[in-house]
Amino acid sequence: MIRPFRVAALPIVMPIALLLLSATPSVAAVCTPHVLAPGGAVLFDAEATRARDSVIAMQRSGIHVPVPRDPGGGATHEQHRRNYRALYEAGELYRLTKDRCYVQFIRDMLVAYADLYPRLGPHPARANQQYGRLFWQNLNDAVWLVNAVQGYAAVRDAIAPADRRHIDEDLFRNYARFMTVESVATFDRIHNHATWATAGVGMTGYLLGDADLVEQALLGSRKDGSAGFLRQLDELFSPDGYYAEGPYYQRYALQPFVVFAEAIARHDPSRRIFARRDGVLLKAIRNAIQLTYAGRLFPFNDAMPDKSLNTEELYQAVAIGYAQSHDPALLSIAERQGRVAFSAAGREVARDVAAGRARPFAFTSLLLRDGARGDLGAVAVLRDGDDARGMALVAKNTSQGMGHGHFDKLNWLLYDQGAALVTDYGAARFLNIEAKDGGRYLPENETWAKQSIAHNVLVVDGRSHFDGDADRAEQSAPTQLHFAASDRFSVSIGRMVNAYPGLTMTRTLALVSVPGLERPVAVDLLRANAEAAHRYDLPLHFNGHITRVGGPLDSKVVARPVLGETHGYQHIWVDAEGALPREQAYLTWMTGDHFATWRWLPQPGARVILAESGANDPRFNLRREPLLLQRIDGARDTLFAGVLESHGHYDSETELTRATDSQIRAIESASAPGLDALLIETLQGARVAVAVAYDGGADTLHAITLAGQQLEWRGPAARIVLAEKRP
């Protein structure tokens, strides 16, 4: 009976390895797997059962509190992670069942930690991060504390006084001292690592009745508000609840924010923590969900592209957000997750889901300002339809976003029919996979993933934005010139002036409905204005298999050159290059069950390069993904104009296909001082223009001549239908 549990919980080799390392594992009392919480809240019952089985399996294999040794993904690392999870779960199980076997388990494990902890120094596998004691980086220690203290809180009153004192003093107070004194450099940062640290210390303070610890957690180690949780809450989120590091870290940071905020609301309701800054935490929860497509977070900056709504942090965020707001749209997210937090709030979510109270979460076009005061650019999401099959364009006009930021000013992403069409590489990292540098960020994260050429942005003279200097990059943010969203025309205009000296980039990205086309077309107008002549490279990273190249190129079929030597160019293999005339300047690819065509206007002298990532990668650390690069040499003021059309369908089941080729006949542009315009003409003869003005107000009248026709419009951007179809 024991065997299946052990197999499921631990690989066979691990107990042996741990025996060699651990304080002698004690055999814990094993709880009886009686039926739990038959309350009709199906989602919660499943969590309780899962937690119960997991804790019982850990009890059966004995308590293992190994001396720390391994980096991320290694045996001791994973064991301490399992332990904090078990502490948390056992605490909730005790709240639920009042079965003292869970008290015994938590007591035994925490005594083992209290015996071990005072003997620990800096972690032996520490790298260039702030070190921890249980883990290679301090962050993981903070996460351990946030979880463990919740488990302890559930059972502390039921533990014998002598044990309680031992655990209070030798483990938790000691631990809090390590976080606030030895790790003060982390603790006092305005950064998600510090949020975990202050949350852990603050909840420890509440539990031990130590007001000083709570004050340090809220106001920083100096207790003057220059650091600490409240300042983090004020500075790390924009007024719209956007987190400066981007969606992947927003998801990660949310957990300590909401968990500690929930504790603050309970212990100190007069602080009205969830109302602070006009309810910014609740906005942050809702907008973390808005920053997804088909359930996955937009992968900008350092992000694992597979990170989805199904993550413990977002179960907690949905549960605590729902407990505070009772927004029924959050219930539909819980339904979709198929999971709830294993907590009282999670139980409420599950009950209300079971009661049929869920309402659809409305994925919508929106603009989220970046920066504590909302003045450091923005992320604009343009949507046509839902997040499952509808089109979504993301304009990333945000600030650098600290150490996890990429040099990708005015970057964009595009999704349709459930898949990414225009992509972001995310981080070069294999999370928790020991063979890949212990699961840490790989060197290629710096040499490729962060570099401008790895994004869909203008690269000047072969060098990344800000010359790849993160400190410089923090000093400047884009300006969101315009944002508007409607059924047939949604548009974002962003501007960046300091990415390169003497150069201004202005980018219009729009979803444009075109008569006769079944889906909107994505329009990209990127204007560079420069004081001197430069080489411009504009990559488009796309997802799919090339089905048609508009015209003949010089194919590198027996020797693929590497595109350059620095700033990410060293990682690019060239497949083909050449100059294409306007009517041949397009590329069609197949993504899953549909097709996309990128069509652009080549400037005089422009060349196009088809390429792939993966050069100079002896350890196979990079994914190999295709890109198209437009290149112009010796250019100053230049407009890059292109349209991305998602079209057609391929059905492998019925073998019926349609519209596998582009339905657009041609595009054409016109420019005048402060104005740009693009005309799209379909095979059926529909003609639609997009016109933008970079100066003037909402009602300013503008005019331009495009393809022999005078266009007039008011305000920053307009869609103008010239013909519905061929006359």
Next chain:
Amino acid sequence: MIRPFRVAALPIVMPIALLLLSATPSVAAVCTPHVLAPGGAVLFDAEATRARDSVIAMQRSGIHVPVPRDPGGGATHEQHRRNYRALYEAGELYRLTKDRCYVQFIRDMLVAYADLYPRLGPHPARANQQYGRLFWQNLNDAVWLVNAVQGYAAVRDAIAPADRRHIDEDLFRNYARFMTVESVATFDRIHNHATWATAGVGMTGYLLGDADLVEQALLGSRKDGSAGFLRQLDELFSPDGYYAEGPYYQRYALQPFVVFAEAIARHDPSRRIFARRDGVLLKAIRNAIQLTYAGRLFPFNDAMPDKSLNTEELYQAVAIGYAQSHDPALLSIAERQGRVAFSAAGREVARDVAAGRARPFAFTSLLLRDGARGDLGAVAVLRDGDDARGMALVAKNTSQGMGHGHFDKLNWLLYDQGAALVTDYGAARFLNIEAKDGGRYLPENETWAKQSIAHNVLVVDGRSHFDGDADRAEQSAPTQLHFAASDRFSVSIGRMVNAYPGLTMTRTLALVSVPGLERPVAVDLLRANAEAAHRYDLPLHFNGHITRVGGPLDSKVVARPVLGETHGYQHIWVDAEGALPREQAYLTWMTGDHFATWRWLPQPGARVILAESGANDPRFNLRREPLLLQRIDGARDTLFAGVLESHGHYDSETELTRATDSQIRAIESASAPGLDALLIETLQGARVAVAVAYDGGADTLHAITLAGQQLEWRGPAARIVLAEKRP
């Protein structure tokens, strides 16, 4: 109200294009979308509704019978496909509802065809295939006939005599004449194209009461049994119901076999067609399903790798198979498909599914002999568990399989945890995608996909098996020396003697349970015995991202050489190469949420090459997929020994990983005349040997010394546990 139907049924541009081509489209009567078949057979009701909506949409857009013009995927091609589908569906709808609007629709469309057909000659887009009249290849014309004649059969009695005569004579008899006379070269083949042709002609004969047509269909145009449906049934399937061209074409060929067989059983029950050859057709249906993993057909020979159980042919096969056998396991396949054939048999399947009669389909280890007499090799499937997450090894020891066969003698595939680990490229083809040579097989199907180096097989002196000569390849088949399947040890031994002059290849493939490892290990022992010295290349095509290379190689990070010039080598880029000592001879990769390690024994002087497909591919026709190649020069008798271990788990949701690295410490081999053995030793100290003998009977005693230990076993193959774990 009309608009959504038109949009769904046809891309917007198509009606205009068709107007230019068609006989003037007549506006057909539109049926009323009343509720259909409320019989509780949910799956069937959905089919009926789908068919009704589809037919009504076609009625609303008017009948289009365009003059044939386009190749596969083009507008006229797709329209004629839609038409035959609509004819079939309208016929079934009339059977179901007796609503005459469907009669009118079929009558109008068939009259349009009867008007057009006599004026048609060879299709203008014909290529090197036997041409059709409505389609670029004769095959599609046959498929049209099989479907259309069923629709016509449903309504013929309800059509006015003059129209009926026009349709009978000008269309169907004319059509049958084209198939049996002008296309006699196809009609009299022993090949799936001819099965479609004979099925169409035979069903036409039954409908028109034309015994001569029926006789030609059954016995060939000469009516002597030298060709025709019965001979196809006798020769194209092995006694185990394996179809010579492989699973992809087995699926395709099944439809005319079962549909015509069903008609024969109805019109001529005394033939006992489903009992013929010990029920070979029913075996063929069941074994087509056995030849899948996670719902996809094993992609050997020319195959689209995305082809699944969800295909019209297999809905028909399941329905007719169930009507004949009432095997409840077929019902579970229908449940999984979520679809049934839109026919009386499909309705019975749906009713019995709804009544809860389904029983699980047992995916199991099995040996399917190839060849009409079962003497042309075999395909061996070794399974551990189900087809959703369990391990499956496929040993392809079959004959060449005619024109769609690949030069891949003794090839193998491996699946685990829902994904392919060791792969087959399948066909180089983008089905129905016009940009890719009109959806036909691409030139790279010959230059890459069929070549030996594109498979997991021994390649000698840089040339494909049989020197790439399909006629020579048809002359020789492998011999299946041994097959056995049990819980802890399943094994196949195949031998091939004529792929290269003077060279014998013998390959043992096994799934072996190893104490302490959670999943079986795949063992590969490939023995080459040669009269002269050769260069041997043994590729392993794998699916995943490399996480660890066992030792340092010479990485080609700035210039990747192309491996060769012919026989597929011209399509291989070299990523790295070198010699690895035995303890470093392994490669680990990540596939989805798990890991695999391939570990091999390098012979003295052997080198390893890590590479990728995609060189010499200016039109981006190839997928770029990784391979590992073992190479030895100047070798004669040689044993290639390797093990593939599927291990560990990566969970992006919880961020818990385990066993990301191999759990095997070492492997070692021993050989003696007629004997080979391999020892696997795990990190925990388990030691398991696999021993094989190529000569002798089931009880012959063999002995060999391996790693200083004497092994004894009886029969062709054994698993011998030397140690459960470290003492």
